[in-house]
Amino acid sequence: MGTKRDNIVRPINPASFHAVETGSREHIPGCLSIDFSVAVVLPAGGSGERTGLSTPKQFCTFLNRPLISYTIQAFERIAWIENIVVVVAKNSIDLMVKVVQQFGHKKVKVVLGGSTRHRSIFNGLKAFEEREEDSALKKPKVVIIHDAVRPFVEEDFLLKIAIAAKQQGASGAIRPLVSTVIATTSEGYLDHSLERAKYRASEMPQGFLYDTIYQAYVQCSEADFEFGTECLHLVLQYCGTNARLIEGPHTLWKVTYKQDLFAAESIIKETLAQTACVVTGLCEESTRLAGALQKTLGTQDMHVEIVPTKLRSSSTFISTNWNFIHVTVNSACLADLEELVKTFEETAHSVLYSVVLILVHLDVSEQPSASETMAALGGIRNLAAEAKRRNILLYGILLNHVKDAEQWEEAVENLSQIIASLIKERNPVLTGQLLWA
Ligand SMILES: Nc1ccn([C@@H]2O[C@H](COP(=O)(O)OP(=O)(O)OP(=O)(O)O)[C@@H](O)[C@H]2O)c(=O)n1
Numbered sequence: 001m002g003t004k005r006d007n008i009v010r011p012i013n014p015a016s017f018h019a020v021e022t023g024s025r026e027h028i029p030g031c032l033s034i035d036f037s038v039a040v041v042l043p044a045g046g047s048g049e050r051t052g053l054s055t056p057k058q059f060c061t062f063l064n065r066p067l068i069s070y071t072i073q074a075f076e077r078i079a080w081i082e083n084i085v086v087v088v089a090k091n092s093i094d095l096m097v098k099v100v101q102q103f104g105h106k107k108v109k110v111v112l113g114g115s116t117r118h119r120s121i122f123n124g125l126k127a128f129e130e131r132e133e134d135s136a137l138k139k140p141k142v143v144i145i146h147d148a149v150r151p152f153v154e155e156d157f158l159l160k161i162a163i164a165a166k167q168q169g170a171s172g173a174i175r176p177l178v179s180t181v182i183a184t185t186s187e188g189y190l191d192h193s194l195e196r197a198k199y200r201a202s203e204m205p206q207g208f209l210y211d212t213i214y215q216a217y218v219q220c221s222e223a224d225f226e227f228g229t230e231c232l233h234l235v236l237q238y239c240g241t242n243a244r245l246i247e248g249p250h251t252l253w254k255v256t257y258k259q260d261l262f263a264a265e266s267i268i269k270e271t272l273a274q275t276a277c278v279v280t281g282l283c284e285e286s287t288r289l290a291g292a293l294q295k296t297l298g299t300q301d302m303h304v305e306i307v308p309t310k311l312r313s314s315s316t317f318i319s320t321n322w323n324f325i326h327v328t329v330n331s332a333c334l335a336d337l338e339e340l341v342k343t344f345e346e347t348a349h350s351v352l353y354s355v356v357l358i359l360v361h362l363d364v365s366e367q368p369s370a371s372e373t374m375a376a377l378g379g380i381r382n383l384a385a386e387a388k389r390r391n392i393l394l395y396g397i398l399l400n401h402v403k404d405a406e407q408w409e410e411a412v413e414n415l416s417q418i419i420a421s422l423i424k425e426r427n428p429v430l431t432g433q434l435l436w437a
Pocket residue numbers: 042043044045046047048049050051056057058087113114115116117118120121147148149254255256
């Protein structure tokens with residue numbers, strides 16, 4: 001039976017992760033399309049020994065979501081990708097099924113992995129061989145293979161890989177080497193070194209005509225399955241197909257060590273912090289403060305739009321933002337915040353990414369009373385606790401109006417720095433706190 005979540009439109013993704021690299025906020029047009037079928041295999045059956053963690057890296061969580069879900073979403077948002085086969089180890093099957101349900105992934109089939117990466121990939125490919133009536137999967141023309149631990153792959157690059165695979169039989173992402181490759185003697189001395197400019201690192205994604213890569217796996221040896229690391233090599237050796245190589249962005253790197261998990265989290269946080277929305281009332285003080293925040297946050301590389309309170313439930317501005325600043329003047333209006341929280345819940349806006357909601361309470365009275373304000377806004381704690389269960393991070397900031405222009409400018413600057421920090425850090429521990437700007 002369909003749940004409420006099945007019927008709602010999923011929020012769009014935050015700005016492309018490329019934007020972090022290039023500084024550009026350009027969106028890739030949503031109408032990219034191709035006229036052949038494409039499916040994806042995500043090998044996720046490894047144990048992540050090199051991280052030194054007990055949890056396999058694909059199930060390590062940041063911002064309340066496991067790494068594997070970010071990678072799945074990178075493919076699932078693309079209209080021309082039909083199915084995603086996720087290959088996991090036996091003891092992770094239940095966890096994977098739970099992840100699929102919790103984050104509402106719709107195109108995923110979970111398949112049992114093997115003892116090496118190549119065995120896992122072959123198991124993923126074999127899932128398309130099941131008789132059609134027994135399976136929801138249709139054999140695709142092109143299959144894209146991508147490590148589950150490379151979460152930042154973009155549509156424009158996948159399109160290049162898919163088209164090149166269709167034309168050439170195989171294609172793969174490459175990057176310039178960052179270190180020189182050397183051969184060592186068995187005694188640990190330098191044997192020889194390779195000319196760095198001549199070589200490239202082979203990365204993922206890789207694309208293949210499905211029949212070609214399947215045949216390569218059917219023919220390959222036990223040694224290939226046990227020790228091989230390169231699918232492109234298999235199609236060359238067993239099918240005579242020379243892959244087309246395409247240089248990709250550095251964000252395709254593979255999460256391998258513990259520090260890579262921190263890097264991935266930072267990239268997601270930075271991307272989420274690119275835009276914010278100030279919800280403001282109609283009074284002069286409120287609109288003036290909203291305008292000032294738009295300017296000061298703009299200098300910190302945040303694109304801020306201002307939306308009047310009466311439009312706050314409009315889905316158009318909600319679906320493109322993960323950060324909201326609600327400005328109130330004098331009257332403390334937790335009811336408005338409650339309504340926003342409800343809207344986020346109804347639109348499932350915080351299922352994939354945490355939403356930051358900041359109440360900025362401006363006191364313009366002659367003699368502001370801290371105790372009265374505290375009493376009026378005291379309920380923010382309970383509301384924040386309730387919101388946190390829905391992945392909404394609610395904070396409050398108090399600001400007293402000052403007449404002196406210079407002091408006022410300083411206070412607004414201070415306020416915008418606190419706001420920017422709350423948005424960038426997305427710290428769940430500080431939710432429900434009232435801060436003083
Ligand atoms: N038996 C295996 C081994 C690896 N993989 C997957 O292949 C990808 C790339 O492999 P790697 O980075 O080496 O992952 P691990 O094998 O998990 O890491 P480590 O080598 O540090 O143990 C990962 O998504 C990993 O889950 C897999 O599906 N099945």
